Amino acid sequence: MRYYVTTQGIARGSADGMIDMLDVAAPDLGAVLWTDPTLAGLAAADATATVALDDVQLLAPVQRPGKVVCMAINYQSHVDEVAELLKALGQEPPTEPVFFGVPSTAITHPGADIALPDMAPDQIDYEIELAAVIGRGGKNIAKADVWQHIAGLTLSNDVSARDLQAKAMTSQTHELAHAKGLDGFKPLGPALVTIDEFDTTSGPLDLMLETKVNGEVRQHESTADMLFDIPASVAYVSKFFTFEPGDLLLTGSPAGVGVVSRTFLRAGDVVELSATGIGSMTQRVTTS
Secondary structure, eight states: OEEEEETTEEEEEOSTTEEEEEOOOOSSHHHHHTTOTTOHHHHHOOEEEEEEGGGSOEEOSSSSOSOEEEEESOBHHHHHHTHHHHHHTTOOOOSSOEEEEEOGGGEEOTTOOEEEOTTSOSSEEOOEEEEEEESSOBSSOOGGGGGGGEEEEEEEEOOEEHHHHHHHHHOSSOOHHHHHOSTTOEEEEEEEEEGGGSOOSSSSOOOEEEEEETTEEEEEEEGGGBSSOHHHHHHHHTTTSOBOTTOEEEOOOOSOOHHHHTOOOOTTOEEEEEETTTEEEEEEEEEO
8 A cells, every 4th residue: 555645634545646635633654653553544544535646745754753774885786886985995895784873854755855055065965765664663673574564665865965974984073964864865755655565575675766867867776786685674773772663764775876976966956766666756956
């Protein structure tokens, strides 16, 4: 099932291009997940109206998650393209999952503008990422049990200030949150698609991710290229802290990021991101 959060409330996917507005008193899906970790109740919820998806304004499916966990260097294609950068920093490709956190205020709606921040406007980059939404919380989650804890999947743009990221990787004055956790740096959406819509039993998820900037394809890769898939990542992270309903796990980005080609985002650019089975979202780049 496909669920949306709009300015008019929570909606359920209906016929092509249409959504059912639901009689649900909750601000977003994160709030629902605390009492309905599989969102089964929404499937049975009464519809108050059926409207065109194009006629509503979408919000992030989860607007203020308790935790936003981001996996780093998690696609083989991305490892390959940044090999020289890693070597220059004296780092090796990861042999176990690498993660960091950003504040929930980084989350914004899927069509939000990417505002170039005054403090670091010159090296703003895109990163398409599949995001897993936690439905049932837990700690020390076994890898074999992870899918039972995932409510669904959505899409994110891990917007990054690469000059601040360079400082985070070479000094003690900055962390990755400086570069990746600015307000509005994590557009999320357009929908949360429940995990039962995906084949999680035949091997790694094989969803195609694609990023276009001004119509030019920059990223095009399957999620099967992940070094550490969602079960491995969730199981690893849950060794360190407890996942709660509505928490997000961003799973890393494939090759094609702007920092490698030195083609950073500029005011007026249009970034389009899409994922098989989830949908697409578009962001325009503006000055702050």
